[in-house]
Amino acid sequence: MLSNSVLQRLASWCPWLLSQLRDEPKLKQPVKVLVTGAAGQIGYAIVAMIARGLMLGPDQPVVLHVLDIPRMADALNGVRMELVDAALPLLRGVVATSDEAEAFQGVNFAVLIGGWPRKDGMERKDLIAKNVAIYKSQASALQQQAAPNCKVLVVANPANTNALMLKEFAPAVPAKNITCLTRLDHNRALGQIAERLGVHVADVRNVVVWGNHSSTQFPDASHATARTEHGEKPVTELVADEKWLREEFVSTVQQRGAAVIKARKQSSSLSAASAACDHMRDWILGTPKGTWVSMGVYSDGSYGVPEGIFYSFPVTCEKGEWSIVQGLHVDDFARSKMDLSANELDEERSMAYEFVNT
Structure with a gap:
């Protein structure tokens, strides 16, 4: 182990060498991660996990894009404030919005949690109809705004069929880049x-x-x-x-x-x-x-x-x-x-x- 005096002298000569001797991790370039439905319970739980490196690794800085519907704007801003307050070292910024085009802009990874929830008395066909409209809109934003080779995980139910609709409405996105959560x-x-x-x-x-x-x-x-x-x-x-x-x-x-x-x-x-x-x-x-x-x-x-x-x-x-x-x-x-x-x-x-x- 080098003494503090030696480390200080090395720092004056070569800061990069000092970082190597201290075993400081080399961080990658930040990537953009989108979470839809971010003001909901799953979204609220996952954003800090992502910003702590539990999704992409402890050496991967992230810019979080968080999306929710307009009536959830206040709650979404609360999520943004808490992310700032958590002082997460890997977090390089938060974009909180209700605009899909802004939310999907340049994102490298997308976790689609937002969807129409099944309510009492709702038939499966009605649930699918509601979510087709949602995923048609999001597919357009994904295809037009996301980074090339963006990888997508669909969480919102019915997850398998929502993923299919995303593929249907975003034909330029390779099917291999769309998955759903099991x-x-x-x-x-x-x-x-x-x-x-x-x-x-x-x-x-x-x-x-x-x-x-x-x-x-x-x-x-x-x-x-x-x-x-x-x-x-x-x-x-x-x-x-x-x-x-x-x-x-x-x-x-x-x-x-x-x-x-x-x-x-x-x-x-x-x-x-x-x-x-x-x-x-x-x-x-x-x-x-x-x-x-x-x-x-x-x-x-x-x-x-x-x-x-x-x-x-x-x-x-x-x-x-x-x-x-x-x-x-x-x-x-x-x-x-x-x-x-x-x-x-x-x-x-x-x-x-x-x-x-x-």
């Missing part, structure tokens, strides 16, 4: 297995969530493994209870969002924000070797899933690109569950296209 379901599945086995959640990997971010999704533990004191073993072997894996585990993950609402009288916010950070971090920075995650991506026909829908697959990521994991065995039970979710997405697509030209 990482929350993936994380829920990891959590349930970890609790069942009494291990840390970090010791469980390679569950799969197939399909729609809805109650038809299929959480699949048949390819998962867990590390124990005896080494890494298949979850199916460690649980040794096929009934639990096919019934209680699946239904618990499928209904977890409803259970959270019942418990806290509000929808999942903290876990959704955390999952969105996980999704983007792995997409941009890469998945750990030997590990896959679940992402809603545009189907290429893998595993017999129809093309032309956004469907949750197991994926690995490297250098900012995702790839669907190939060659996993799908038994008859899994096939039936996967097809059920694909059929629901096909129905949603048909409903959505009724409103494309309106």
Whole structure:
């Protein structure tokens, strides 16, 4: 360790060398990150996570663009004020606006949380119609204003079909750059297995969530493994209870969002924000070797899933690109569950296209 006097002399000769000796991190050039629906609960939870480096890494400064509807302008300004007050070292600026063109201007990453929420008595078709209009408008801003190769995560429900509409209305944006959030379901599945086995959640990997971010999704533990004191073993072997894996585990993950609402009288916010950070971090920075995650991506026909829908697959990521994991065995039970979710997405697509030209 060099003494303070030596460091001071070095600083007078070469400030850059001093920074290297102190192991100060080299920061990248700032990037622009958009969060829509930023005055809502998930948006409020995620903005500080992003500005603390939980999404893009501790060496990546960010300029946050936060968007919400005009009637939420005061709350949105409150979010902006709190971001300033938090004195976050990676935060290089905040653009708070209700104007979509301004919000999307030059953004490198977009997390689309804003959407029309489902209300009591609302039919699914009505919900889809409301969100088609929202994502038609946002798609136009994305295509015209965002930076080239902007990567987009759709969180707002119905997430898979909202992502499809974004793609439909922004044809110049590559389909591979648009994804939707099923990482929350993936994380829920990891959590349930970890609790069942009494291990840390970090010791469980390679569950799969197939399909729609809805109650038809299929959480699949048949390819998962867990590390124990005896080494890494298949979850199916460690649980040794096929009934639990096919019934209680699946239904618990499928209904977890409803259970959270019942418990806290509000929808999942903290876990959704955390999952969105996980999704983007792995997409941009890469998945750990030997590990896959679940992402809603545009189907290429893998595993017999129809093309032309956004469907949750197991994926690995490297250098900012995702790839669907190939060659996993799908038994008859899994096939039936996967097809059920694909059929629901096909129905949603048909409903959505009724409103494309309106």
